[in-house]
Amino acid sequence: MADKTKGQTLREELFYVKKNAFEIKTSEELAQAKEYAAGYTAWLDKSKTERECVNASIELLEANGYTEYKLGDAVKAGDKIYLNNRGKGLFAIKVGTENIENGVYIMASHIDSPRLDLKQHPLYENDGFGYFKTHYYGGIRKYQWATIPLAIHGVVTKADGTNVDIRIGDEPGDPVFCITDLLPHLAKDQNSRPLGSAFTGEGLNVVLATSPFIEEDGKVTPASDKVKLNVMIMLNEKYGITESDFMSAEISIVPAQNAADVGMDRWLIGSYGHDDRVCAYPSLTALFENADTEKTCMAVLADKEETGSDGISGMQCCLLFDIIDELAKNLGGNTNVVRMNSKCLSADVTACFDPNYPEVSEKRNTSILHCGVGMSKYTGSGGKGGTNDASAEFVGYVRKIFDDAKVMWQTAELGKVDQGGGGTVAKYIANHNIQTIDVGVPVLSMHAPFELISKSDLYETHRAFAAFCK
Ligand code: MN
Numbered sequence: 001m002a003d004k005t006k007g008q009t010l011r012e013e014l015f016y017v018k019k020n021a022f023e024i025k026t027s028e029e030l031a032q033a034k035e036y037a038a039g040y041t042a043w044l045d046k047s048k049t050e051r052e053c054v055n056a057s058i059e060l061l062e063a064n065g066y067t068e069y070k071l072g073d074a075v076k077a078g079d080k081i082y083l084n085n086r087g088k089g090l091f092a093i094k095v096g097t098e099n100i101e102n103g104v105y106i107m108a109s110h111i112d113s114p115r116l117d118l119k120q121h122p123l124y125e126n127d128g129f130g131y132f133k134t135h136y137y138g139g140i141r142k143y144q145w146a147t148i149p150l151a152i153h154g155v156v157t158k159a160d161g162t163n164v165d166i167r168i169g170d171e172p173g174d175p176v177f178c179i180t181d182l183l184p185h186l187a188k189d190q191n192s193r194p195l196g197s198a199f200t201g202e203g204l205n206v207v208l209a210t211s212p213f214i215e216e217d218g219k220v221t222p223a224s225d226k227v228k229l230n231v232m233i234m235l236n237e238k239y240g241i242t243e244s245d246f247m248s249a250e251i252s253i254v255p256a257q258n259a260a261d262v263g264m265d266r267w268l269i270g271s272y273g274h275d276d277r278v279c280a281y282p283s284l285t286a287l288f289e290n291a292d293t294e295k296t297c298m299a300v301l302a303d304k305e306e307t308g309s310d311g312i313s314g315m316q317c318c319l320l321f322d323i324i325d326e327l328a329k330n331l332g333g334n335t336n337v338v339r340m341n342s343k344c345l346s347a348d349v350t351a352c353f354d355p356n357y358p359e360v361s362e363k364r365n366t367s368i369l370h371c372g373v374g375m376s377k378y379t380g381s382g383g384k385g386g387t388n389d390a391s392a393e394f395v396g397y398v399r400k401i402f403d404d405a406k407v408m409w410q411t412a413e414l415g416k417v418d419q420g421g422g423g424t425v426a427k428y429i430a431n432h433n434i435q436t437i438d439v440g441v442p443v444l445s446m447h448a449p450f451e452l453i454s455k456s457d458l459y460e461t462h463r464a465f466a467a468f469c470k
């Protein structure tokens with residue numbers, strides 16, 4: 001082999017070259033990534049709403065020795081505890097043995113995903129069709145929700161104060177539901193409207209049933225709302241609810257299919273709700289992998305990120321900081337010092353470069369499929385508006401942890417400058433004097449009913465979080 005020229009040597013020494021998993025990883029490491037993904041999809045299929053995700057995660061936590069903690073309970077070094085925030089959010093904490101004033105290592109993801117929520121008076125009948133009226137939740141592209149199989153998931157608080165869970169459309173043999181669309185033959189007017197306004201929010205009505213109530217004499221009941229009556233009877237038989245119970249309910253319409261391997265080589269996972277459960281799951285497995293380390297670590301699975309993180313289950317709520325306060329009090333630390341020395345990975349997905357839509361990304365700075373976990377120094381839009389822009393020092397700190405653990409990571413940016421943008425929970429944590437940076441899995445077709453991620457990027461995210469907690 002000819003000797004390298006000086007320029008070739010310098011090039012290797014001085015330049016950054018991004019590589020993908022297939023260039024770097026051994027076949028054994030690649031197999032580990034695929035094995036890890038199977039655990040993720042099994043948990044994901046049980047987690048179609050934030051409430052279901054809390055339940056599935058508590059199952060995992062309890063299997064790994066975590067016990068329930070309530071605000072105000074005594075806490076001591078070595079405890080493995082979780083706080084269930086009203087069934088919609090979760091805080092899993094591994095209390096370390098080192099001084100609490102060294103800070104808490106936080107991984108903050110969200111477990112709500114874009115979907116269609118039922119309105120408070122959702123049930124109606126129109127021309128022989130029984131429908132649910134919806135109000136979409138989070139940033140959806142409305143056209144993507146028509147003509148796909150849908151499921152109904154949620155909870156109803158009945159007049160007597162008891163709760164009943166609703167879940168139809170995901171078990172074998174279940175019916176599914178659907179929003180109809182026009183046939184191309186008659187879509188001339190709709191086709192001429194811009195994509196963003198071709199479908200309306202008030203048009204996202206879900207077909208529930210099409211048959212009327214039949215009286216005991218075999219005749220159709222003589223009423224204008226006979227299909228609605230039929231639906232209400234079926235819901236009453238199955239769940240014991242009446243129409244007024246919809247007023248105190250949280251029922252969502254979500255895609256009916258489960259996660260699936262995508263591609264002949266099975267390196268992608270297609271599913272509803274990767275954003276952001278694909279970062280929540282590795283934050284839990286990172287805790288389990290570091291069961292006996294000295295650090296105090298916390299996985300936060302928050303709700304309401306997709307609508308702005310407001311409210312009692314969102315990251316703008318003070319609960320995270322109340323918990324840190326409790327830890328400080330119980331373990332003999334000053335809460336302000338604990339927060340100042342705490343570090344947070346805002347664990348949220350980022351936009352993956354899509355060769356089918358190269359025009360929206362700036363390729364040098366966007367995350368690339370199979371090139372590892374994405375790290376976004378900043379997010380926001382319109383000149384970094386609304387961003388937590390992590391400092392060079394904190395990027396350097398996290399970078400060193402990842403490099404020392406040989407984690408495959410890359411920088412990420414949510415699209416070209418002025419193409420759009422977005423935010424995460426990062427700023428709500430950083431605003432409380434906790435160093436924070438966005439780190440997460442690159443996603444294709446983000447916010448679609450069927451999003452794609454790489455099994456290799458998922459596994460590197462687990463490895464990154466595990467290195468952070470070590
Ligand atoms: Mn997200």
Ligand code: MN
Pocket residue numbers: 275306447
């Ligand atoms: Mn999102």
